[in-house]
Amino acid sequence: MTYSDRYLAFMGMAPKRIPHWEHWSCPDAETYLTGIDYYEHPRLCRERLRELYPQLGLPIPETDAPIPRPDLDLQGQSMSTDEEGLRHVRWGDKVTGHWDWGIRFHNLEEVFAFSPLENADFTDFPMVSDGKQDFRSEEAIYQRYRQRWPAEWGDKAPVGEAVSVGFYNTMFMWPLLTFGWELFLEACLDPRFERIMDEFAEINRRVFRAFARLPVNFVICHDDIVNSRGPICSPKWMHKYIFPRYKEFWGILRAAGKEVIFMTDGRADAYADDVFACGARGIITEPYADFKTIARRHKDCFLAGEGDNRILYRNDPAEIEAMVRNMVDTAHLTGGYMMCIGNHIPWNVPPEAIKRYLDLSAELAHR
Numbered sequence: 001m002t003y004s005d006r007y008l009a010f011m012g013m014a015p016k017r018i019p020h021w022e023h024w025s026c027p028d029a030e031t032y033l034t035g036i037d038y039y040e041h042p043r044l045c046r047e048r049l050r051e052l053y054p055q056l057g058l059p060i061p062e063t064d065a066p067i068p069r070p071d072l073d074l075q076g077q078s079m080s081t082d083e084e085g086l087r088h089v090r091w092g093d094k095v096t097g098h099w100d101w102g103i104r105f106h107n108l109e110e111v112f113a114f115s116p117l118e119n120a121d122f123t124d125f126p127m128v129s130d131g132k133q134d135f136r137s138e139e140a141i142y143q144r145y146r147q148r149w150p151a152e153w154g155d156k157a158p159v160g161e162a163v164s165v166g167f168y169n170t171m172f173m174w175p176l177l178t179f180g181w182e183l184f185l186e187a188c189l190d191p192r193f194e195r196i197m198d199e200f201a202e203i204n205r206r207v208f209r210a211f212a213r214l215p216v217n218f219v220i221c222h223d224d225i226v227n228s229r230g231p232i233c234s235p236k237w238m239h240k241y242i243f244p245r246y247k248e249f250w251g252i253l254r255a256a257g258k259e260v261i262f263m264t265d266g267r268a269d270a271y272a273d274d275v276f277a278c279g280a281r282g283i284i285t286e287p288y289a290d291f292k293t294i295a296r297r298h299k300d301c302f303l304a305g306e307g308d309n310r311i312l313y314r315n316d317p318a319e320i321e322a323m324v325r326n327m328v329d330t331a332h333l334t335g336g337y338m339m340c341i342g343n344h345i346p347w348n349v350p351p352e353a354i355k356r357y358l359d360l361s362a363e364l365a366h367r
Helices: 005-010 027-034 042-052 071-075 108-113 138-146 173-179 181-187 193-212 235-241 243-255 269-277 291-297 309-314 317-331 351-364
Strands: 079-081 087-091 164-167 218-222 259-263 282-284 302-304 336-338
Touching: 005 336, 027 042, 027 351, 108 181, 108 193, 138 193, 164 193, 173 181, 173 193, 193 243, 218 243, 235 243, 235 269, 243 259, 243 269, 269 282, 269 291, 291 302, 291 317, 309 317, 309 351, 317 336, 317 351
Parallel strands: 164 218, 218 259, 259 282, 282 302, 302 336
Antiparallel strands: 079 087
């Protein structure tokens, strides 16, 4: 039986070559690494990048049609303001949208009057892609996701492959993205909020029951439950509204033979033990966390995200090498580890620094 390095890393089985999981959106680096203009020949550029750095696993565009360069590049600007006064900045080969979550709600009374179950068709709701769906039918959710994989797979993914599906709103993100930060934090301690969270949980039961039937080996469950300094909500609140639901949902997946990888921005230390206790196989987070302590506390857990783009920004060869060596040291503490710049590789990271990071990883990231 052959197992991919990514599968082995997810499972804590210590592959000899430590694989990568990179949050990648730096077109200039692709041009620099390949010598092919990313915007003029996006397919040729990606094909060459895959030859040079197959460990990145970046998708290849279907066509080689040129991609328009971002307007901000053409204007020599880093930020623009649209007709409505909303600000936009560069992101990858495009510009960002605007954070308008909660735009439909103006006060707490509107929040407490809202029923997620009565409004479970979120298709036209201002929401990130995973949440912008119709959640009224478990079967419809299943059918939407099932079409991503070959029919002949049935309900089983190939053994030893890191086939996965992800969901952005595991629980915490639902009220945050529905009501926006301010109203969410104002409402979350009110007893009336319990009914709302119960209804979001029922939506997610449909999602995770559908996922349990999919031909995948892993489910990536995303919730930004911490920021760069640590918890957003108290342990008491989390143990009432969030962690019991994780345990329930992930139990559904694990009973179907799926493993859970938990993803959160920020510093995951404070809640890492809780996340593992709920049934996660591992965590992908950001470099603000103490990865070595987590690795020592949870034998052969999966971890990723220890690399720091602030170090890449400074483009100091010695500092980048020290970072890579530190990451490899952590990888020797757990059989589950991936090289990953946890706080992203955005468009303005120096391409030379990215090349140095990738080349050093190719040289040093092995057991």
